[in-house]
Amino acid sequence: MQTTTSTGDDRIPTEDVGAAIHHTINVADQTLTYRQVSIDDLTPTGAQLAIAAGFKSVDGVSVLQVLATGDLEDVRPNETVDLRREAGRFVIVESDPAYRLTIDNQRFDWPCRIVSGGLLRKLGQVPADKVIYFERQDQLDRQVDDQDLVDLDAAGVESFVSRKPAWKLNVQGVMLELFAPTIVVREALIEAGFNPDQGWHIFLKVVGQQKQPVELTTVIDLRTPGIEKLRLTPKDVNNGEAPVVPRRTFALLDIDEAHLNRLGLKWETLVEAERRWLLLHDYPLPVGYTVSHSKVALEIPPTYPGAQIYGFYAYPPLALSSGRVIASTQLRGVLLGAEYHGWSRNRGPAAPWDANTDSVVTQLALVDAALAKEVDE
Template sequence: MNMTIEHHDPYRDKKITIEIAGIDLNFRAFQLDTKTPTGGKIAKAFGFNLDQPAYVMQWRDDGDLEDLRVQEEADLANGTKFIVAEADSTNRIRVEGEGFDWPSDTITGAVVRKLGRIPAERGIYLERTDEPDRPIEDLDVVKIKTQGVEQFRSRKPEVWELNVQGKKIASLTPVISVVDALTRAGFDPNAWIIILKVAGQPKRQLQVGDDIDLRTPGIEKVRLTAKDVNNGEAHAPSRDFRLLEVDEFYLDGLGLHWETRTSDGHRWIIIRDYPVPDGYTARSTMLALMVPSVYPQAEIDMFYAYPPLQRSTGAAIPATEATQFVAGFPFQRWSRHRGSIAPWNPRQDNVVTHLALVESALLKEVGE
């Protein structure tokens, strides 16, 4: 009968795993050969040498932070997480009413959230006495070396609203960038003159790099004016690509300013001051047609209008809800397509015949 003799390693039972983090509270696992590590041994495991002023704290399971001196043994029954920082003192803060001694002159919102075990859906605020409490984002860095004790509280975040060209957008922070505000409202920030209207104050033009403080009393709205609207006489029309000869001859005969533009990977014909029939709130519009790269073999489909066309009666126009940016302008897309009875024929269809489709579609919506 064979017998296996196991040799007991007296040191194996002494191996323990603890977690150590810097002041970012990103913990990593470290294995030590003792169940009673000292503060100095924990700092050494984290990479500190004897010449560095290591400040070691035990993050207890009950949420408290407890200093651990160099020669002091940690009681792992209270927790196996430790914080090591290059510091020789701490600053006092309070998070959700609980006091902490923090081994740094700064602290991030993310660390405050972890210390206070604050859920992600709640906002963090730095309490202030003579001014509104300051909202703290996770990436914000707060200086905490002050005469008093900085206090952090959490609450359901406030929602700030801003009217951008008639569309209301919500912000969880009281300061929003112009770029963010216009982008969320569906506008290209670089294509507009941006005006901020505040009650009781002169209108103020904003730049793309500006911020808007939504706490400003009397903020009413942001109004936009296109940078590029004119009567077509100030500059020569763009010709980014050529059309068929019959197309160009017809467009020239309309007596309207037209151009071909390449925008966001698409080819466009843009016709300014294109007349629309009675029954709309506008007498004309800027019309855009998307021209496929293999036109006329591929058909021109749908058409686009800026500003959006509306019936005089106020009734909604079906299949015009989508928006397409063309050269920085938000065009209203009219989803109108050829039927199976008269499909696109590259030998006879062109811009001329498609404009006939546009005209009939516009007339149909106002009952003519």
């Protein structure tokens, strides 16, 4: 006959006096796979729990209790656990001293030197839509997939974080952070603030490969190793001379300011000798020039955007590492006492300036295309 004893609000089933108490606990090994184990004591020690789990000796055995919060708490051989009030889940393994780690700032003591990404996911209850990263000082964080192994035998606490997977794509100098592994070229241009219907030659740059022409409908898989950027070039860009449209009133569009701020460039507008300029500081240059950055200036016509921006100016004068002379750079402009050399780069008849769609944004794409053309990028 079974009786019931009461301690406060807890009612615990027991056997008749003199009969053994049978209680079931859940015990996991290094794989965090649980099995049910019977124990005859409601306040067992760590040593009793290890023996109940099947270990003949408690030497070198780690007993970790899984608390209701998900934390792991070490149970010493002579320390008791009250199974009447506490969770009956344990990780009991033969191991070296426990290794300490954190997952999303939650601390765990893990009894093995090696831990897999899958076990970290179980341990930290990381949802499937998040990626686990091993945080490292002075290095990029390392992504830990479920099948990857991490050696915890390093000084200090090993820190892991989980976050939504993200991929980066440089679209003509605008760095996008995307949370899906694929994106259509048209969507990438819109996300970066470019009009996809402007009329572009679009190229995908992958490290170690020749640039690849792509279409607006092309799907880019951002998981492809080495993807660097999308480069945009206005169609039918060529060298040539074209008259500058007479000035009337100076204007800089809101879209221009937003684009320049997205690029993170330091920029100024100024007037020198009745000429209106947009001055860009520390403008990055592709490999192949004798300098890595330069000041670049665009002369803004008075009726912009009705009138087109023509070419661009640079200071100091740009030169190629190869020593080859750059053609069509005879224009000159003086800004803040320095002489800028102007590049004569005009749009061809197939893609003339359109006041409804062209701006500083598209002109800078022409600048980048002209700079890259000289070094065969």
